[in-house]
Amino acid sequence: MLIKPKSSIFIRVFFLFGFLVLAITLFFAYMAIPMQKDAFNQIMLTQAETVSRSIVQASSDALISRDYGFIVEHNVEVLKNNISIFYVLVSPNAGETILVNQKSWRLLDKVDDELLSLERPDIIYKILSYEGFDNVYHFVYPINFSGVQWGWLHIGFSTEQYNKLIDNMYKQIIYIVGLSLLIIMAVGYFFARWISRPVTEISQLATQVAGGDLTVRSNIKRQDEIGVLSESFNRMIDSLQQSKQQLQNYNQELEQEVDHRTQELAELNKGLDAKIHEEVAKSKQQEALLIHQSRSAAMGEMIGAIAHQWRQPLNALSLVQQNMQLRYEMDKLDADFMNISMEKSNRLIQKMSSTIDDFRNFFKPNKHVDIFYIKYVIRATCELLDAQLKNHNINLTINCPENINIVGLEGEFSQVILNLINNAKDVLVERSVADPMITITVIPASGNGIDVTIKDNAGGVPESIFDKIYDPYFTTKEEGRGTGIGLYMSKIIIENNMGGSLHAFNDSEGANFVIHLKNTPPIKNKSIV
Amino acid sequence: MIGKRYTWIVCFCSLCCFLGFNTWSFADTQHISFAYLEAGLKDLNDADRHVAVQLLAKELIRDSGNEIKVFPLNSMAEMLDMIEVGKVNYVIINSYLYLTGRQKLQPFLTDEIWGIQRAQEAKENYVLVVAQDFNYQNLQSLLGKSISIHKDYLLVNFYLNYLVKKEAKLPINKFFKRIKDTRTDSQAVLDVFFKTSDSCLVPQYIVDLVAELNPSVLKGIRIVHYSGAKFIPALVLRLKNNSVDTSNMIRNNLLTLSDNARGQEIMNLFSIKSIKPINANALQDMIKLYDEYQSMAVEK
Numbered sequence: 001m002l003i004k005p006k007s008s009i010f011i012r013v014f015f016l017f018g019f020l021v022l023a024i025t026l027f028f029a030y031m032a033i034p035m036q037k038d039a040f041n042q043i044m045l046t047q048a049e050t051v052s053r054s055i056v057q058a059s060s061d062a063l064i065s066r067d068y069g070f071i072v073e074h075n076v077e078v079l080k081n082n083i084s085i086f087y088v089l090v091s092p093n094a095g096e097t098i099l100v101n102q103k104s105w106r107l108l109d110k111v112d113d114e115l116l117s118l119e120r121p122d123i124i125y126k127i128l129s130y131e132g133f134d135n136v137y138h139f140v141y142p143i144n145f146s147g148v149q150w151g152w153l154h155i156g157f158s159t160e161q162y163n164k165l166i167d168n169m170y171k172q173i174i175y176i177v178g179l180s181l182l183i184i185m186a187v188g189y190f191f192a193r194w195i196s197r198p199v200t201e202i203s204q205l206a207t208q209v210a211g212g213d214l215t216v217r218s219n220i221k222r223q224d225e226i227g228v229l230s231e232s233f234n235r236m237i238d239s240l241q242q243s244k245q246q247l248q249n250y251n252q253e254l255e256q257e258v259d260h261r262t263q264e265l266a267e268l269n270k271g272l273d274a275k276i277h278e279e280v281a282k283s284k285q286q287e288a289l290l291i292h293q294s295r296s297a298a299m300g301e302m303i304g305a306i307a308h309q310w311r312q313p314l315n316a317l318s319l320v321q322q323n324m325q326l327r328y329e330m331d332k333l334d335a336d337f338m339n340i341s342m343e344k345s346n347r348l349i350q351k352m353s354s355t356i357d358d359f360r361n362f363f364k365p366n367k368h369v370d371i372f373y374i375k376y377v378i379r380a381t382c383e384l385l386d387a388q389l390k391n392h393n394i395n396l397t398i399n400c401p402e403n404i405n406i407v408g409l410e411g412e413f414s415q416v417i418l419n420l421i422n423n424a425k426d427v428l429v430e431r432s433v434a435d436p437m438i439t440i441t442v443i444p445a446s447g448n449g450i451d452v453t454i455k456d457n458a459g460g461v462p463e464s465i466f467d468k469i470y471d472p473y474f475t476t477k478e479e480g481r482g483t484g485i486g487l488y489m490s491k492i493i494i495e496n497n498m499g500g501s502l503h504a505f506n507d508s509e510g511a512n513f514v515i516h517l518k519n520t521p522p523i524k525n526k527s528i529v
Numbered sequence: 530m531i532g533k534r535y536t537w538i539v540c541f542c543s544l545c546c547f548l549g550f551n552t553w554s555f556a557d558t559q560h561i562s563f564a565y566l567e568a569g570l571k572d573l574n575d576a577d578r579h580v581a582v583q584l585l586a587k588e589l590i591r592d593s594g595n596e597i598k599v600f601p602l603n604s605m606a607e608m609l610d611m612i613e614v615g616k617v618n619y620v621i622i623n624s625y626l627y628l629t630g631r632q633k634l635q636p637f638l639t640d641e642i643w644g645i646q647r648a649q650e651a652k653e654n655y656v657l658v659v660a661q662d663f664n665y666q667n668l669q670s671l672l673g674k675s676i677s678i679h680k681d682y683l684l685v686n687f688y689l690n691y692l693v694k695k696e697a698k699l700p701i702n703k704f705f706k707r708i709k710d711t712r713t714d715s716q717a718v719l720d721v722f723f724k725t726s727d728s729c730l731v732p733q734y735i736v737d738l739v740a741e742l743n744p745s746v747l748k749g750i751r752i753v754h755y756s757g758a759k760f761i762p763a764l765v766l767r768l769k770n771n772s773v774d775t776s777n778m779i780r781n782n783l784l785t786l787s788d789n790a791r792g793q794e795i796m797n798l799f800s801i802k803s804i805k806p807i808n809a810n811a812l813q814d815m816i817k818l819y820d821e822y823q824s825m826a827v828e829k
Contacts, residue, residue, distance in 0.1 A: 069711070069725055
């Protein structure tokens with residue numbers, strides 16, 4: 001692609017050179033004109049003074065002796081020989097005032113006031129109109145003899161010569177400027193060409209190089225910076241050519257390498273799908289295993305919870321039996337006591353049976369997303385752990401409005417609640433917290449969602465492990481007492497299956513686990529089963 | 530084809546012919562000499578005078594191929610010496626000097642005489658001028674007074690002497706209290722106008738000239754004496770040693786001098802109007818006056 005310059009260096013140099021020379025010429029003309037005018041003025045003044053002095057000297061005797069005939073005759077001759085003198089006026093302090101011009105002479109009664117005002121001790125001149133002549137250079141010369149003022153000599157000179165000189169000067173200046181312009185154009189053209197041609201040549205070569213042609217070379221051989229530029233340009237092209245060659249070589253090698261790697265990748269790819277499938281299967285197995293382990297852990301815990309739940313009714317049942325036996329041995333067992341004891345026993349057995357139902361239902365996986373009331377699920381879940389909690393004197397508080405419902409998988413949600421409460425219980429027991437508490441708070445959240453917060457006062461999750469708590473198999477419990485998959489699975493259930501989020505934070509009392517649920521159906525294809 | 534050797538010979542011969550022809554041409558060239566007496570031509574300064582006479586002489590022999598020589602001479606004796614040895618072809622001379630030396634000049638002169646004219650008329654009329662308020666009765670009224678005169682104008686000077694001698698039987702330096710030599714004739718008139726002098730003697734055309742410059746001058750002066758038209762200021766005399774061709778050539782050029790611009794310029798240099806041929810009778814008035822003056826001088 002050709003790169004065209006926006007403005008030519010030749011034109012710039014040409015006009016700059018021309019402008020400079022013209023500016024200098026005009027400047028000098030501007031300076032010279034007043035100087036020349038002054039010089040001409042001075043010439044006129046000198047000429048006038050010379051003429052006056054010669055007239056006075058030539059006619060000094062006549063002036064002193066008042067030989068007016070001589071004065072007139074002499075001045076007539078002076079005027080005859082000097083056509084540039086319009087008139088001569090001899091104005092003595094006393095005697096005849098004589099005016100002589102080119103055609104005649106006459107005696108004046110008095111000198112005009114305008115001329116009289118010019119009669120001063122020093123020579124003076126003024127441009128005025130007199131005797132029918134305009135623009136007269138009127139020169140006044142005081143006539144002194146031996147320090148005594150005799151009178152004045154007025155001479156009217158034509159300014160035609162002066163004006164001609166000025167005109168000639170202007171013409172010459174115009175001529176010089178015109179000539180300068182011609183010279184500027186000629187010299188400027190060659191100068192600009194001398195400057196710009198090598199630059200243009202190199203520029204064109206550079207354009208060709210930019211277009212990909214590295215065979216071009218500059219033939220400019222000069223001893224100045226342009227010569228250095230030309231040489232450097234050629235070296236640059238050589239260097240570019242070498243680089244290009246190297247690049248081509250590298251490219252070739254790279255292509256070969258790429259081909260090789262591509263082959264390797266292709267081969268890798270072949271096994272990748274199988275690997276992926278293998279890994280996916282593995283992952284699913286692992287996930288299933290995790291779920292199984294989670295379930296197992298949950299089950300284990302549940303069994304522990306069941307055992308715990310049954311301990312009290314079993315104890316109570318044992319007490320009823322012992323009472324019955326004691327009454328029989330004391331021979332006080334009657335029908336009423338028997339009935340009461342049977343009722344107590346049935347109630348206890350019923351309670352134990354409902355506990356199994358509860359646990360069994362807990363582990364029944366939900367196949368469908370459905371609306372359920374949060375409070376109900378939480379309460380039901382808490383009842384499963386009620387005995388254990390009471391055993392450890394853990395005070396459980398549920399703050400949940402009755403009418404909050406959510407769309408989701410009820411069973412999975414229960415599992416999560418169970419896990420979180422269990423974790424809170426375990427850490428409260430482990431840390432032997434005085435006055436242990438677990439608070440479950442449910443509040444509506446923004447965007448038609450809800451926040452379920454399970455809070456304890458066990459002091460909080462240590463900062464060092466905060467970012468690991470959701471990792472699978474991470475646990476702070478002794479070996480054999482925790483599987484480390486509870487929180488992992490809880491997060492999976494809430495975030496993947498129920499479209500919510502699970503996060504934790506510490507406050508001044510302890511840990512807060514917040515389940516945020518949107519009231520939208522969860523993602524159906526992520527069922528845990 | 531001429532060979533190289535013959536070419537050189539031909540060139541050499543041509544050169545010789547050329548030089549020979551020119552040498553012969555040079556041998557045929559004439560020198561024409563003009564002599565003039567400086568006295569009586571004082572209106573021009575020395576340098577201008579000589580240049581002016583040379584210009585005149587050149588103009589008179591123009592196109593002839595002749596060379597000229599111009600001799601400025603200081604005295605009649607010098608002139609006569611040159612004439613006697615044949616060094617002079619033409620003489621330009623003030624009329625007064627001609628009058629004084631005509632006896633000696635006559636043998637060498639032809640009857641071709643040219644008169645130089647300064648005024649409108651061929652012969653000049655001299656006038657005696659006094660101030661308007663001067664009480665002039667006759668020449669005696671000027672006894673003991675002053676007069677301005679342009680002394681270089683020899684004829685005027687002569688006439689004044691003649692006049693005074695005739696009327697008062699005195700030389701002018703004893704008649705007049707002061708004789709003021711003016712630089713020009715015009716100044717003499719102005720002296721009378723400005724009353725620097727009591728009188729002046731000038732050609733009448735001078736009075737006219739002065740009045741032309743300032744008509745009020747006429748109101749301040751008056752003419753009290755006229756000489757009559759008698760005077761021719763200067764003469765051009767052809768000597769006998771001229772060839773016919775030369776004489777004809779110069780005569781023709783003199784006749785046509787005032788007809789061309791260059792001739793006019795030359796005459797302006799001398800402040801003359803024309804140079805015209807005159808016969809010997811034209812000089813008789815002056816000759817008569819001169820003889821009369823001479824006889825008066827002898828009678829004293």
